[in-house]
Amino acid sequence: MRPLRTMGHTALATLLALPLILAAQVGSPQPAAASDNGLALRPAMGWSSWSFVRRWPTEAKIKAQADALVSSGLKDHGYVYVNLDDFYQKCDANGFVVDQYGRWAVDQATFPSGIKALADYIHAKGLKFGFYVTPGIAKNAVTQNTPVEGTPYRARDIADTTRQEKNYNCKNMYYLDYSKPGAQEFVNSWARQFADWGVDYLKIDGVGSHDIPDVRAWDKALRASGRPITYALSNNLNIADAPTWRQLANSWRTQGDVECYCGPGSNGSGFPLTSWAKITSRFGSASAWQPYAGPGGWNDLDSLQIGNGDQVGLTADQRRSHLTLWAMAASPLLIGTDLTALTATDTAMLANDRLIAVNQDGVAARRxxxxxxxxxxxxxxxxxxxxxxxxxxxxxxxxxxxxxxxxxxxxxxxxxxxxxxxxxxxxxxxxxxxxxxxxxxxxxxxxxGSGGSVRYEAEGARYTAGSTVDSNHGGFSGTGFVNTPNAAGAYVEWSVASPVARTATLTFRYANGTTADRPMDVSVNGSVVAAGRSFGPTGAWTGWTDVTLTVPLTAGTNTIRTTATTGNGAPNLDHLEVG
Structure with missing residues (x-):
């Protein structure tokens, strides 16, 4: 392979300044409503401690990785998060040691300066700091009946001691009972502590569908913390709850760990970090979860196992495929390898601005x-x-x-x-x-090229509430067609890109199985260009035909909308072609 040539950070920044809209993709359903916390407009990029450091993080190790993120040049390509995962806490025989308000205590033996000092060190390098927690309240907090900061409530008032939450380190975490006053306030106090420490990214791990109350509580707490904190969920989340994850969080792990736990060290640590089977298993989940990704919320395929050459468990070809899938899926790019021992081949992969731009464009690909x-x-x-x-x-x-x-x-x-x-x-x-x-x-x-046309499937457009994407009438393209409510005002709206201002031909493919016309207004960028355009009967709902008109487009992104003008509503719409 020829040596890689990157375009440079300035050119990348120009590329990423494109409007962050969800381009209408062939066969892509309209995404669920995203979190409105204003964060994660693009997938996060950086480094996370779990894959390589595992259960033995220290202040010195995390600082060394932050130093390497800068010295390697990866920071200049957009990798800015330094995320401390699990095992920074102090445990005793009953689980997590807690502070005076029932929150996990940091192990001073491994983090002698404390978390705030570590975050300050990372921030001083122009980087961002990520942290880790799991749902619930520690057994030691309940045993000691610690107060909830700033309230008259105590740990025993809010703990459900009949159920234990999942935790991978000290265990002994009880559920929080959010029907009890003080439960939300406890989570709020923890979020305030993280904000005071300078946390920019929080991963809440061990989350399942039964933890939706916790996910909602942490969302509220982080919003009220006074600091913008990107909110990530982990792991192997239920796709049936995808609209909920997307509404409340900025990313969510779609599967279990990408690590193979097949190394020679304790708990399978050490090299290899992963296997090709672990990577290829992501193709299916990336396809299934694709409709839920977009600005504000991303499908997280787990850490990138690229950086330390073949010893990670993947060949160079496999590592390039690994990064290509993550880029196409718009997954967070969080490197999991040892940044202090990067190979030249892998640094070139990670620093390829063309690949990064594919990841950062705000669009998740379809298989x-x-x-x-x-x-x-x-x-x-x-x-x-x-x-x-x-x-x-x-x-x-x-x-x-x-x-x-x-x-x-x-x-x-x-x-x-x-x-x-x-x-x-x-x-x-x-x-x-x-x-x-x-x-x-x-x-x-x-x-x-010039003279070609671009197809925008209706199921990838935006459409009025109550519309459905159906496939019960054959002859459509893509994965289905849009069936809007039978009402005046029902609409389908496409975002159409044009490199220059020009006159374009719009071709709407539709079916109208009734005997009555279903006229629609066609508007471009909010101005009606064809009022009450006829979409007449086609003889059957499988009888697809075209309506064509010529319209002006501006340079950049154009909004094209068809709106029903009668109580019969719109016809079934298959796609729009722009020539």
Missing amino acids: IVDATPRQVWAKRQPGGDHIVALFNTGTSGNQTVSVTWSQIGLTGPATLTDLWSGQSAGQSATGFSATLRPGETRLIRVTP
């Missing part, structure tokens, strides 16, 4: 080919380009992996760029194909 071991993923960026990733997830034998432009919603010619190398990959009128080694990937930027 469009799943023919194990051949995988193809695609997304459309806010600027109008398509990003396509091809994978051979097998462990033996080359595979030829292909994609057609119609599969990604593009017609006409396109210019291709290999994003790993930065080199031109030529032009193609119909698609792209590559023969890949076992574990290899190819990541390409597809820039539509």
